[in-house]
Amino acid sequence: MTTHTSYSAEWIKNRMTETVFKQFGKTIKHATNKELYFALAGIVSNEIRQKWQETNKRYKEESNKQLYYLSMEFLIGRLLRNNLLNCGLLQVTEEAMEELGFILDEILEEEEDAGLGNGGLGRLAACFLDSLASLNYPGHGFGIRYRYGLFEQRIIHGNQVELPDNWLTEPYPWETRREDEAIIVQFHGNVQMFKRNDGTLEFKYENTDKVLAVPYDVPIVGYQNNTVNTLRLWSAEPIYYDQVDSLDDMFFRDLNHQHSIEQISGFLYPDDSSLEGKELRLKQQYFLTSATIQSIIKQFKKNYRLPLTRLHEKVVIQINDTHPTLAIPELMRILMDEERFGWEEAWEITTKVFAYTNHTIMEEALETWPIDLFKNLLPRIYMIVHEINERFCKRLWFDYPEMREKIPSMAVIAYDKIHMARLAIVGSFSVNGVAKLHTNILKNKVMNDFYKIEPHKFNNKTNGITHRRWLLQINPKLSNLISELIGNQWIQRPKQLIHLLKHSKDEAILEKFHLVKQENKLALARYIYDQTGIKVDEKSIFDVHIKRLHEYKRQLLNVFHIIYLYHELKDNPNLNITPRTFIFGAKAAPGYHIAKEIIKLINTVATKVNNDPEIKDKLKIIFLENYNVSLAEKIIPAADISEQISTASKEASGTGNMKMMMNGALTLGTLDGANVEICELVGKENMFIFGLTAEEVLRYYEHGGYDARDIYNTDDRIRRVMDMLNYGEFGKQVIEFKDIYYHILFHNDPYFVLKDFEPYLEAHELIDQTYRDKMVWTHKSVINIAHSGKFSSDQTIQEYVNDIWKIKRLQ
Structure with missing residues (x-):
């Protein structure tokens, strides 16, 4: 949809003024953000409608x-920002709203x-x-x-x-x-x-x-x-x-x-x-x-x-x-x-x-x-x-x-x-x-x-994601930097992102990538404070785990590690660790008892850790409620670590891994789903791989040989974390999290949380050490961005077209 010559800031202002008056009987300066949203959506819908009719007519003719x-x-x-972008109206609308005395981002927030x-x-x-x-x-x-x-x-x-x-x-x-x-x-x-x-x-x-x-x-x-x-x-x-x-x-x-x-x-x-x-x-x-x-x-x-x-x-x-x-x-x-x-x-x-x-x-x-x-x-x-x-x-x-x-x-x-x-x-x-x-x-x-x-x-x-929404739209600072370095051809052909590799060792350019990430982290930190009242350090590692709450996705492994870290700091408050902000977003199915218990555990641990002055703000745990697409769009540009820690063989693909990779986060993950293909592209040295392989997991399921109690009895770190659940350290009642304790030990840990605990800790220690060198970390980040074009849904769709659907482009 090419930009119409009449699409100017002046055109938008005139249309908005007319529409607000017709719909709400107000002058535009008295309109609320909600009214401005409906007016703007109506204008964009009218512009889309003609193209929609023409497209259907051409399908019929061809x-x-x-x-x-x-x-x-x-x-x-x-859809409003997405449609403004795809219609070529986003920039002129931002200008028009600013000239009218409004902030477009605030208007866009009104959409459900x-x-x-x-x-x-x-x-x-x-x-x-x-x-x-x-x-x-x-x-x-x-x-x-x-x-x-x-x-x-x-x-x-x-x-x-x-x-x-x-x-x-x-x-x-x-x-x-x-x-x-x-x-x-x-x-x-x-x-x-x-x-x-x-x-x-x-x-x-x-x-x-x-x-x-x-x-x-x-x-x-x-x-x-x-x-x-x-x-x-x-x-x-x-x-x-x-x-x-x-x-x-x-x-x-x-x-x-x-x-x-x-x-x-x-x-x-x-x-x-x-x-x-x-x-x-x-x-x-x-x-x-x-x-x-x-x-x-x-x-x-x-x-x-x-x-x-x-x-x-x-x-x-x-x-x-x-x-x-x-x-x-x-x-x-x-x-x-x-x-x-x-x-x-x-x-x-x-x-x-x-x-x-x-x-x-x-x-x-x-x-x-x-x-x-x-x-x-x-x-x-x-x-x-x-x-x-x-x-x-x-x-x-x-x-x-x-x-x-x-x-x-x-x-x-x-x-x-x-x-x-x-x-x-x-x-x-x-x-x-x-x-x-x-x-x-x-x-x-x-x-x-x-x-x-x-x-x-x-x-x-292999699944894909639309880079237009998950990079161009949600991360304009990074998108602009990419276009400044390699031109904007990547918007039409996302594999062109690979040209970023030639800049991946240039320290001056790496500094620019680092500054973009820091600005995005600062924006998320402000949002977290507005939503929760909790101040987080934007210089800390933003460790992000956002996805549906299911046992196989192993949010429990993540929170076990947090409990372990917390008690390491309690034992030694001067422990030299890089400050961490653990960010969760997840919904559990209403009837899924254990999943809801894990959400409660995350929030209970968060309350204890976030309010403990002895750990000197080295750990923060944030659970952002009502996780949805719009919340993901706020979190992903700021992520340093992308938690993709499903039990190997259980995650069909994953797409959160692709979204965060595209925005420069480094993957902490098992060799599961599309993590395997990410690893093939960027190399193990540019992500953090740990844990059982799919073959090992399937072998355990088929032949047995795994005993969670053995690990509980022989690993002091695990026993300490588990006993805290059993004896009520994190609950108002002793029985608060016994269900999780018994579920793991009496169902033999079906998703291998205990088995993968030690390698998960080791991967986190490597993350801590790597993050201390800003240039090394940013170099790895740029390599991930450069290879992410492979996971554009444009590529996936082309493969479906060639191999399965056999449909032709509209001429």
Whole structure:
């Protein structure tokens, strides 16, 4: 989207003045920041809308293949700054606001983070949409318009408290409701089977609960290139009929139905510990997939004069994790029940259209559904899944006799459960992991049986991040320095960052990088003080651990190290250590008891350490509540150390590692996920690697041989830390953190926290020594930035395009 000649500060000022008066009846000098936000968002939306219409018109005229990306999460964050940047309006808007007496950054803070995702899965989807639009590819997202996000986190007396994330309290200025394109989705009911005159079977789906899926479209703006793609979000709404038997009927129907229907798009990831919660999650997944597939088929028929047998020539559908896997049987249902295709022809069409991205090897995260629940909620879909399973198992039996004993572990339906990952593999033409290590584990371990029979399906696509948001947008000081040194070509071609290597030993230039980092740290220190009242030393090491709270991500290992350091300082207050500021941001799932206990432990330790004068401010612990995209954007530019310490083999890829690397942080991590590929690029000497390898972890899981009690009994440092939990040193009650103590010792430390404790300490000691030499540290930092272009999502998208999607750029 090239900058229009009329886009000047004067143009922005005039438009803002007019818009504020029209919308709020005020002169601009009396407008609040919130009113200025809505006015500015409205102006930018109008500028985007024309390009959006033109993009869709060109897609239709060029009649090229399009990508549809299905995901339960799209963690898009705030959009105003992003859209100003991509429209070429950011600089003139900053100037205009300043001339009007306002600060643009303060106006941008008024925007709510869209509550459409939780973690890396959703942020990856958002980065992919950004890259698709910026590279001029026809690719669109489909998700759910959640009324409430995961939750708003508050920390009260150290405990996580969940409040509703009511992000739609005020109008969302980026969305457009398309009521005329609403789709009916059906649940429950019964299926009648008839034989047609030609001997084929016909299925009628009757007495169903019908839900209206209303699309809300959000524009995804490419970087200054005139391309605007679409993120379509479905909202569940009741269907109102013209005639009812009585007012009482209408009242009770509305009362009973409206609540259950609105729940479908009510909350991201409802608690599935109850049967009702499980049913609601399954409803959400079918709601998303049914509305999307019906919409895609309608668009195909409208835009292309082709039979559905050629659907794969114009449509490719990427399933982001197992959540949207029901799209496969839903397409089969439409092809057979509505378009009158036979099974073989429908299956051939379907398996040419779908591609599946796996995001985990953890058994508990590979979704399964109880047959009775599935069959009751989705009777026709169950029949189709059952037939898929029968035919797949017969194929294994007859075509692969050597695999017969493996059928129970490969069947889509087995042991009264429907296995969604297996359905996704069977129904897709491509299965990809998201880092080299992860893909190798899928091929050689978790999905090895499937890999043996269809190796051609499996491929790797290492995750990526959009450098436009995660460097250009969030770190303007560093971006400007990079452009000053190597030109601004890296903005369009991020691999050009490699040219920074020629400056990595120039002390004058390294000093400039160091000063940028210090300015970013000072800004974060001010933010921390404003939010918490705690003063942190911007010259200390900013050690950052920001991600979803899960045992495998091992925030517990981090806090154990902090406890150890604290008591080292208590024993010897004059201990010569480099001051540290440990910064955490994390949400725990509401029903995840141990994860919530770890959050409480971090905050309890923080209270004790931060208020102990004996340690002379050498340690500070900051837990910033309600971690989200906007908070990450504040923290990442200031990070010195990027904590990526998952149990090796557990993290599929990680993208926080890439974001902090791109902003000059050094990685402290295990050889897990994309850390392996970062290490291959920058070398072990430019990051801090420790701990068990994936092969060692998997060997322990398979053959045993690890005993956490042995380590507890033989390592005085670990026993001291653990005993503090057991005997209540950090709690108001002795029993405060006994659950963590017993969980580690009586469940044999399933994520190897104790096993990796000593090498983790050694890595931290190396960090302490390295940080003391400013030039050495900054040299390593620049090497990381220089290699980070490899992890741009532009690169990842190009690999998907070349190997899987086969779509063409908009001309």
